[in-house]
Each structure stands twice: as structure tokens, then as C-alpha cells.
Amino acid sequence: MVMGKKRAFNKVTLKDIAVKTGVTINTVSRALKDKEDIAQGTREKIKAAAQELGYISNSMAGSLRSGLTKTIAVILGDISNPHFGIMAKEIERSARKHDYTTFVINTEEDDLLEEKAIISAVSKNVDGIILCPAQHSKKNIELLKKTGVPFVLLGRRFEDDDSDYVICDDLNGGYLATKHLIESGHKHILCITGPQQISSSRERLQGYKQALLEGNIDFNPDLVRAVGTQTENNPRIVMKDILNENIKFTGIFAFSDMVAWEVIYILQKNGYLVPKDFAIVGFDNIQSRIFVPFPLTTISNSKSKMSRRAYDVLMRRINEDEVSDRVNEIIDTILIVRSSS
Amino acid sequence: MVMGKKRAFNKVTLKDIAVKTGVTINTVSRALKDKEDIAQGTREKIKAAAQELGYISNSMAGSLRSGLTKTIAVILGDISNPHFGIMAKEIERSARKHDYTTFVINTEEDDLLEEKAIISAVSKNVDGIILCPAQHSKKNIELLKKTGVPFVLLGRRFEDDDSDYVICDDLNGGYLATKHLIESGHKHILCITGPQQISSSRERLQGYKQALLEGNIDFNPDLVRAVGTQTENNPRIVMKDILNENIKFTGIFAFSDMVAWEVIYILQKNGYLVPKDFAIVGFDNIQSRIFVPFPLTTISNSKSKMSRRAYDVLMRRINEDEVSDRVNEIIDTILIVRSSS
């Protein structure tokens, strides 16, 4: 049964069904696709044969001819991070409902891997791409535009760029989180932000500044620290540093719930209590999905809504006959107060 | 530029490069693939043209001819669950290193969706499949076998079946967790298990029973509760029920860390403290990835190792010339004691 380099088995093709039923490949194809102009009897005979042989269509071959693959690519930082996992799940679910299949490619927030991901997706002839860009530069977006494959940015956006995007209201989120801490009586608020090339990091930080301004609190650059996925800028190191520096702060606004948890973890290890010693606000409301026994005040950003909207926008792009105006959506963020603040 | 139903853009093909450089399609193909028998000058000219035109190969068309797609499918319950997300990430990363692309399809632990997922993957001509089966029946496995597409089961296995699988030592994990609770002085131990059709649920429960036996503790069926993803059997409901029943227990062995967290969350809501009122042990050691500020005693099962092994086994199957013996791997589990017990 083994046939060397290629597949070690014989896939059933339209030809096999054609031979078995005594009609042409063409007729088989039309019958299985439920086209109108096929005799009832022929159709039944063909479908029965297909069933019996265990026929599964080779959709790739079909795509080559039809030009559509019913496949989209989701390109994001790291699927094991619930932040992305939740979005990937919602996109896959929406896609599956419309018989679309989903490639997931991780960029690990790396510029080169992102480029490879885009090329890989385009090479596989996906009908469209949903991208959470790593934003090290605009180069990959330019590449994507050049390919002509429809795409939507999710969660992050570029300034001076006309791509479609769906994001949440990061600015307002940062503002709400900080304002909440201020209203709770905190005057020295540490902002643990994310990588600064990422728009959501920058915009949440901007919201933080805005709330300080409004609360008549001087902005102190020492109280802004960026964390990332590198060894030298992970939350543990960053927190250790700031605790050693003896900088005064009592409130913390963290870039994400994941970061907030890790920060709390480190604070606890150092003998501090939350919210007694430090009040902390996260971002993402992951606890709506993962019931962690540590009630964290956070900003909810409706990842599922964002994801579904991104999918809808992409589908519209894929199916539209004429290029329409760009779509930019900003999903509301709201404050959810729990007991960490 | 718009062309109606099909793609609203023109992909650059080998033909375009051929026309531009004045050679045949074939020569272009060979040059870009760095075959030996191409003149240095020709190769450079062709590569320059490809670069200039922004050529990205249509790997689907190639696959149709070559029979290999360099694509695998990962079929699992729910990518947004870190349990699966971590495995998906590791698989995708391994695959990407070998220029393989990964489809992710969620089954939502549903039998029919699983069947659709398999058909979808086979239809896309994937070279292989890694499947975390929902195990409602063996039907889908039989289907998969019939297609002839190489596959490996991950995390779960069937009895009386000769499929390749990579799992962790669930039996020993359940045993270690329970033994730890017994050694900590607990005699009434609640076992929150998972859906019973899933092998890992059954095997962990078996380990629980074994530890009880060894500890001379009578097995009490009232202390075994199965949770799932349905409304009626989610951890909240299940815990509420058992607390209302006034059944005595002081230790808890939970099916997963996610379940353990939710159980702790519910216990806290009901005014109980962990580990003061209840000691609890989870499963998965997700805290090696997600730094939740609640140190949970757990069983570590090396998801990344499992995933990488599953990928390796699959690749061996895909590339082997002759069918070799089935591969069954059981990755060690170990107890990690933190402060929830």
C-alpha cells in the first residue's frame, strides 16, 4: 500500500465516483454541489456512491479553479496567551459557522516572524487575514497591502494609515482605570505599560496621563515602566527594580490582567498585600472567562465583540464588489470594580 | 481593478515572471527553488524579477501536483482554554520551524463539530492531524483512519484502539494528588472529575481510587462529582449542590487548575478559606505560564513536552516510507506543592 514519497494512501476523487456510476466527472461534481440541472435519479445515485466510497472533496483543487479557499488566517502574538486565545476562539467560531477554516500563526511579537506569517498566509491563498500587528514598523502592513489580500487589524492600529481596524477604546480604558485609582485616594500611581510600539500600550498610557491631568496630579516619568516578553523587561524584573528604587506609589495601573496578576504575585512574595498596601487595576477582564480566585478590578474590553466585528468587517471586504470606505471601529471599554482596589 | 466574484486583485504568478524575464515558466520555477541546473545569471535575473514583482508562490497549486501541503491540523476542544492554548502554541511553534502551517479547529467537545473538523481538515489536504478527541464515540476515529491521513491523539486515548497517542500519566497524577492530600491528614476527599467519556478524567479518577485504597480509606461515590462545560454541570452548580448536601469533606482533588480556581472562587464566595477550611490540588500546573497570585498545589504534566512529542510522532508518520509500529507515549506527571494544600 505504501507508495514512496507521496501520500501512502489513495484519496477517493470525483473520478472514482464517475467510474463507479458510469457518468462523467463533471456530472459528479455538479450533482454533489446540488446544482439544479441534474436528474433526481442521477443525483441520488451519485450521492450514494460518494457516501459509500467515503468521498471527501479536495477543496484545494477546487480553490485553484474557483479562486476562493474559504480560509482565513489569524496572525497574532501568542495563542497560549488568553488575551489572544479568546479572540482566536471567537474568530474561529464565527468563521466555522460560515464554513470558513482558520489558520493560526503566532508572531511571538517578532517583526520577521510576522513577515513570514503574512507570506505564509498569502502563499496558502487565504481569502483574508485578521492581524494583530507587532508594530515594529509599518513594513509588514505595506507588504500586506501590496499583496491585495483583504485584511483587518485587530486590537492595534497605526497612525497615518488607512487600513481597516477594530480596536477597543484603550484611551478611555486607561483613563477610567487611573481615574478610579485617583478617586480611591491614590496620588502616586505606577503605570505598568506594554511595549511602546504597540498602539494599545501608548493609548492606555495616554489615558493614564489624561486622568492625572484632570486630577491635578503631576506626571512623574519614574512611575511609568514598560514590560514586555523579554527576559530583561518581564514584570518580575521591572517590579524588583522599582521596589529597590524606593519610589513612592500606592496605586498601580497594569497593562493587562496577566501583567496585573504577575505584579500581585511578586508583591505578595515581597510581603505586600493587595489592596491593603497597593491598589491595582488591570485590563482585559479575563475573569469573565477564567474564574481566578483573586477578584481583580479591571477594564473590560469585550474581546468577543471585537473579534466578531473584525470577522464581519473582513467578510464584508472579501465579498464586496467595489472597494468601500475604510472601516474603523472602537469598541467601548468599561471599568469593573472588584476587590483589588 | 475589480473583477466581480473572484479575487479583486491580480496575484503575481510564475507566468508573469517568465514573461518579464523572457524564459519559460518552468525555468522560473526551477530557479526560484534553487535547483542546480540553472545558470547563475538566469537565476539572478529571475530572482530579481520575482522580488520586483512581489511574487509570493501559490503553494496550493504546487501542492496539488506534489501531493504535500506542508500543513497540519490541530483539532481540539477550545483554543481559548489555556490548557489547549499552550499545546496549540507549542505545536504551531514546532511546525513553523519546519515550514509547516497549522490549522486550528475547535470542536467545543462536540461530536458532530469534531466530525466536521476532521472532514474540513482532510478536505484541505493536510499532511497530518493532531487530535484531542472529544471521545463521545469511536466513530470519528474510525472516520479518520478511513481517510488514511496520518494522525496522533494528544492528551486522550481510546481503549482497544491502535492509534498513536501522546498523553500524560493521568493515573499517576490522580494518585499523587490524592496521596498528597491523604498524607496531609485528609480522610474525606472530594474528587471533582471531568466528563467521564474522556480518558484523562477516568484515569485521574482511577488514580484517586488507588490512593484511597492504599491509604485504607473507603471509597465514597458521593464524593465524586463530574463537571463539564454545560450549564447544568459547571463547577458553580456542582459545588453549590454538594455544599447544600452537607457532605463532609476537607480535601479536594480537581480535574484541572481551571476547575480548581473556580472551585476556590466559589468556596471563597461562600465564606470558606483555602487551605484553612479546604485543601485543594489541581492539575496542569498552568501557573508555570500564567502567574496567578494564588499559589495552587497541582500536578505538572509538561504540556509543552507532550505537544512537541505529538508533533514529532506525527512528522515521523508523515515521512515514513513503511508503516511502523504504533507509538504510545506517556509523559511523566509530578506533584508540585504550593500553598493551597
Place this chain on the structure above:
DNA sequence: TTGTAAGCGTTATCAA
């Protein structure tokens, strides 16, 4: 070193 021809499995077009 390069070109020609055939073929992968399907769909589209047109003729019968």
C-alpha cells in the same frame, strides 16, 4: 542549461 508536455482534482464554459 533550458524548453516542452503532461498532469494534480476540481470547476467553468459551452456544446450536444
Place this chain on the structure above:
DNA sequence: TTGATAACGCTTACAA
């Protein structure tokens, strides 16, 4: 209602 033929973009085998 069905069949014959071409085509999708690429790779393979073989000829020049």
C-alpha cells in the same frame, strides 16, 4: 440533463 474541453498555477519527467 449530460458530456467534452479547457483552465486554475504549479511541479515533474523528459526531450532538446
